[in-house]
Amino acid sequence: MAAIVNPDLDRCRSQATFDPLLLTYFIYDGPEKTKRRRFLQHLALKESKKVNDCQLSELSKEEQYEVALQKVTATYRRIFELGLQDPADISLYRNTFIEGHPFAIHVLAFLPAVQKLASEEQKAKWLPLIERFQMIGTYAQTELGHGTFVRGLETTATYDPKTREFIINSPTTTSAKFWPGGLGKTANFVVLMAKLITNGRDCGLQSFLVQIRDLETHQPLPGITVGDIGQKFGFGFIDNGFLILKDVRIPRDNMLMRYAQVLEDGTFVSAKNDRLLYGSMTLIRSHMASACGRALAMAATIATRYSAVRRQSEINAGAGEVQVLDFQTQQYRLFTQIASAYALLMAGEESSAVYRTVSSEVETGNLQNLPILHALSASLKAFSSWQMMFGIEQCRLACGGHGYSSASGLPKLYANEVSACTYEGENTVLCLQAARFLIKSYNAAEKGEQLPSLAGFLQAPKGEKSRLTENLELDQLIAAYEHRAARQVREANSRFLSHLNKGATATEAWNQSSQSLVEAVVTFSHAFVVRAFIEKVTSSVLEPSLSSVLIQLAQLYALHGITRNSGQFLKGGYMSDHQLEMVENKLYELLAALRPNAVALVDAFEFPDGVLDSALGRYDGNVYEELMEYAKRSKLNKTEVHPGFFKYQKPFVDSLKSQAVAQSRL
Ligand SMILES: CCCCCCCCCC/C=C\CCCCCCCCCC(=O)SCCNC(=O)CCNC(=O)[C@H](O)C(C)(C)COP(=O)(O)OP(=O)(O)OC[C@H]1O[C@@H](n2cnc3c(N)ncnc32)[C@H](O)[C@@H]1OP(=O)(O)O
Numbered sequence: 205m206a207a208i209v210n211p212d213l214d215r216c217r218s219q220a221t222f223d224p225l226l227l228t229y230f231i232y233d234g235p236e237k238t239k240r241r242r243f244l245q246h247l248a249l250k251e252s253k254k255v256n257d258c259q260l261s262e263l264s265k266e267e268q269y270e271v272a273l274q275k276v277t278a279t280y281r282r283i284f285e286l287g288l289q290d291p292a293d294i295s296l297y298r299n300t301f302i303e304g305h306p307f308a309i310h311v312l313a314f315l316p317a318v319q320k321l322a323s324e325e326q327k328a329k330w331l332p333l334i335e336r337f338q339m340i341g342t343y344a345q346t347e348l349g350h351g352t353f354v355r356g357l358e359t360t361a362t363y364d365p366k367t368r369e370f371i372i373n374s375p376t377t378t379s380a381k382f383w384p385g386g387l388g389k390t391a392n393f394v395v396l397m398a399k400l401i402t403n404g405r406d407c408g409l410q411s412f413l414v415q416i417r418d419l420e421t422h423q424p425l426p427g428i429t430v431g432d433i434g435q436k437f438g439f440g441f442i443d444n445g446f447l448i449l450k451d452v453r454i455p456r457d458n459m460l461m462r463y464a465q466v467l468e469d470g471t472f473v474s475a476k477n478d479r480l481l482y483g484s485m486t487l488i489r490s491h492m493a494s495a496c497g498r499a500l501a502m503a504a505t506i507a508t509r510y511s512a513v514r515r516q517s518e519i520n521a522g523a524g525e526v527q528v529l530d531f532q533t534q535q536y537r538l539f540t541q542i543a544s545a546y547a548l549l550m551a552g553e554e555s556s557a558v559y560r561t562v563s564s565e566v567e568t569g570n571l572q573n574l575p576i577l578h579a580l581s582a583s584l585k586a587f588s589s590w591q592m593m594f595g596i597e598q599c600r601l602a603c604g605g606h607g608y609s610s611a612s613g614l615p616k617l618y619a620n621e622v623s624a625c626t627y628e629g630e631n632t633v634l635c636l637q638a639a640r641f642l643i644k645s646y647n648a649a650e651k652g653e654q655l656p657s658l659a660g661f662l663q664a665p666k667g668e669k670s671r672l673t674e675n676l677e678l679d680q681l682i683a684a685y686e687h688r689a690a691r692q693v694r695e696a697n698s699r700f701l702s703h704l705n706k707g708a709t710a711t712e713a714w715n716q717s718s719q720s721l722v723e724a725v726v727t728f729s730h731a732f733v734v735r736a737f738i739e740k741v742t743s744s745v746l747e748p749s750l751s752s753v754l755i756q757l758a759q760l761y762a763l764h765g766i767t768r769n770s771g772q773f774l775k776g777g778y779m780s781d782h783q784l785e786m787v788e789n790k791l792y793e794l795l796a797a798l799r800p801n802a803v804a805l806v807d808a809f810e811f812p813d814g815v816l817d818s819a820l821g822r823y824d825g826n827v828y829e830e831l832m833e834y835a836k837r838s839k840l841n842k843t844e845v846h847p848g849f850f851k852y853q854k855p856f857v858d859s860l861k862s863q864a865v866a867q868s869r870l
C-alpha cells in the first residue's frame with residue numbers, strides 16, 4: 205500500500221514549475237541511464253535488506269565493521285552473479301547496497317595503484333587476482349610521522365642483489381604506516397610506499413607490493429605487526445590500520461616497475477617523471493568534486509523536505525504556523541546549498557573529463573598536461589570538500605533540534621564526509637600545490653607567453669570594471685569570478701615578491717605569503733566551478749521551463765559567492781557599491797523565485813529513502829511518526845527501568861536522603 209504523503213510536501217511538489225523527471229535525466233545523463241540507475245538501486249536495496257537490515261550508525265565500531273564486511277562481501281557476490289561490468293554500475297549498486305565498507309581502499313586506491321604503477325607483466329599476474337578479491341589490498345603511504353610531506357617517509361626497502369630481494373623495514377616509531385583504510389583487519393596485501401636503497405644509494409620513494417597476511421589463516425606474516433588504529437570521528441565501518449615491518453623480504457619482482465626499475469645487479473633505472481608515482485592520488489582527487497556534490501545533495505534533500513513538513517511560528521499573526529521553508533533565512537540557508545550541490549556535481553563532471561583526457565595522454569607518454577591536471581584536481585578537491593563540509597553543517601543546523609538527532613542522518617553524513625578535507629592530501633597543502641601552478645602561469649602571462657586554457661583568465665586585462673546588470677548576464681558572472689581570481693593571484697604574487705625583496709629566501713617568502721596563496725587558489729577553484737555550472741546548463745538542450753530554473757540556480761550560486769566575498773569583488777573598483785547592492789537584492793529575489801521549485805530540485809536527485817537513511821528526509825514526509833519510532837527503538841528503552849537506577853541512582857538519592865535526615869536531627 206502506498207504511504208500517505210505529508211500534504212505540505214505534496215503541495216510543494218505540485219507547485220513546481222518544471223518536470224523533475226527531466227532534471228533527473230539531466231543529472232544522470234538521459235532516460236536510459238536513469239532507468240538503469242533506478243533498476244540497480246531498487247535491486248540493491250531489496251537485497252541489502254535481506255542480508256542485514258540494521259542501521260550501521262546504531263552499532264559499536266566493532267559491530268559496524270562486522271556488518272559492513274558481511275554486506276560488502278554479499279554486495280560483490282551479487283555483482284559477480286549479476287555480471288555487472290561497467291564501473292559506474294558497480295559503484296552505484298555497491299553504494300546503494302552499503303554506505304561504506306572495509307574494501308573501499310582496495311577498490312579505490314589499491315587496484316588503481318597496481319593498474320597505474322605495475323609493468324604489463326606484473327599487471328597480467330596480479331590484476332585478475334585483485335579484481336576477484338583473491339588478493340585484498342590497501343594503499344599504505346602515510347606514516348605516523350608523515351602524511352603530507354611524502355619525501356619525509358621513513359620506511360625503507362633495501363635491495364639485496366645476492367638474494368634478489370628487497371628487505372623492508374620500519375626503522376623508527378614514526379615510520380609505522382598509519383591510517384590506510386582496510387589495513388587494520390581486512391587486507392592481506394599492501395601497495396607500500398618506501399624509500400628505495402640500492403647499491404648503498406637512496407633512490408627516493410618507490411612503490412612495492414607486499415603481502416602482510418597469510419591467505420588461509422589471515423595471520424600476520426613473519427616480521428609484520430599490524431592492527432586497527434581505533435575509534436575515529438566517523439567511518440566506523442572502515443578498519444584504518446597501522447603496520448610495522450621488520451626485515452620483511454619480498455622478491456625483486458614485487459617492486460612496481462612500470463616507471464622506475466631495479467635491475468638484478470641493483471642498478472636503479474629512474475622514472476621519466478617522479479610524479480607519476482602519485483597517479484592514484486590524482487585519480488581519486490579528480491573524482492572528489494562529484495562525491496562531495498553527492499554528499500551535499502543528500503544533506504540538502506533531507507533538510508529541504510523536512511523544512512517543507514516542519515511548521516513553526518507565524519509570519520502573519522493569526523494566519524497559522526507556516527512551513528519553515530517560507531522563512532527567507534531558511535531559504536537562504538538551504539537554496540544556496542542546493543545550488544552548491546548542483547555546482548559541485550557539474551564541476552565534478554568537468555574535472556573527471558579533464559582526468560580522462562590527461563591520463564590517456566600520460567598513457568602514451570605525453571606528460572605535458574600533467575601539471576594542469578595536478579593543479580586542477582588538487583585545488584578542486586580542496587574547494588569542494590570545504591564547500592561540502594560547510595554545506596552539510598548548514599543543512600543540519602537548518603533542521604533545528606532534530607538535526608542533532610542521529611535519526612536525521614545528518615550527523616553521520618557530516619562525520620563520514622568531512623574526512624574528505626584531510627584524506628588524499630590535507631586541503632591547505634593541496635591549495636599550496638595548485639598555487640605553484642598559478643604563480644608560474646601568472647609569471648608566464650606577464651611575459652606574454654601562451655597559457656593553457658585553465659589559466660587563461662590570468663591574461664585578462666587589468667583594471668576592467670564589471671558590466672554586470674540586473675539581468676545577471678551569465679558571461680558577466682563568469683567574468684567577475686575570473687577577474688577576482690586573477691586579482692587574488694596577482695596580489696599573492698606581489699606579497700611573495702615583496703618578501704623576496706626584503707631579503708627572504710624563496711621558500712621563506714613562499715611561507716610568508718602562503719595564506720594569500722591559499723586564498724588565491726580558492727578563488728581560482730570558485731571561478732572554475734561557476735564556469736562549469738553555467739557552461740553545463742547553457743550548453744545542454746533543455747526544456748525552457750527547466751532551463752530557466754537551472755539558470756536561476758546557477759545565478760544564485762554565483763551571487764551567493766559574491767555577497768560572501770564582497771570585499772574581493774569590490775577591490776580596485778571592479779564592482780561598484782551600487783552593483784553589490786543590486787546583487788544582494790537579486791539574490792533575495794531569486795530565493796523567492798526558487799521557493800516553488802525547492803522540493804522538486806532535491807527530489808530530482810532521486811535518493812531512495814534507504815540511501816538517505818533519514819527520518820527527516822523521507823520521501824513521504826512522515827517525519828514525526830518516524831522520529832517517534834526511532835526514539836522507541838533506542839537501546840535505553842529495552843527495559844522500563846534501567847539497571848543503572850538500582851546500581852547508582854537510587855543508592856545516591858537514598859544516601860542523600862539519609863544524610864538529610866541525620867542533619868535534621870542535629
Ligand atoms: C572510472 C573512474 C573511477 C574513479 C574511481 C575513483 C573514485 C574516487 C571517488 C572518491 C570519493 C569518495 C571516496 C571515499 C572513500 C575514502 C577514500 C579514502 C582514500 C584515502 C587515501 C589516502 O589518503 S592515500 C594518502 C594520500 N596522501 C597524500 O595525498 C599526501 C599529500 N602530499 C603530496 O601529495 C605530496 O607530498 C606533495 C604534493 C604535498 C609534495 O610533494 P613533494 O615533496 O614530492 O614535492 P614538491 O612539493 O617538491 O613538488 C614536486 C613537484 O611535483 C609536483 N606534483 C606533486 N604531486 C603531484 C601529482 N600528484 N601529480 C603531478 N605532479 C605533482 C609538484 O607540483 C611539483 O611540481 P613543480 O611545481 O613543477 O616543482
Ligand SMILES: Cc1cc2nc3c(=O)[nH]c(=O)nc-3n(C[C@H](O)[C@H](O)[C@H](O)COP(=O)(O)OP(=O)(O)OC[C@H]3O[C@@H](n4cnc5c(N)ncnc54)[C@H](O)[C@@H]3O)c2cc1C
Nearest residue numbers: 343344345346350351352383384385623627628629630632
Ligand atoms: C579517513 C582517513 C583515511 C585515510 N586513508 C589513508 C589511506 O588509505 N592510505 C594512506 O596512506 N593514508 C591515508 N590517510 C592519511 C591521509 O592521507 C593524511 O592524513 C593526509 O594526507 C594529511 O596528512 P597528515 O596527517 O600528515 O597531516 P599534516 O601534514 O600533519 O597536517 C597537520 C597540519 O599541518 C599543515 N601543514 C602540513 N604541511 C604543510 C605545508 N607544507 N604547508 C602548510 N601547512 C602544512 C596542514 O595544513 C594541517 O593543518 C587517511 C586519513 C584519513 C583521515
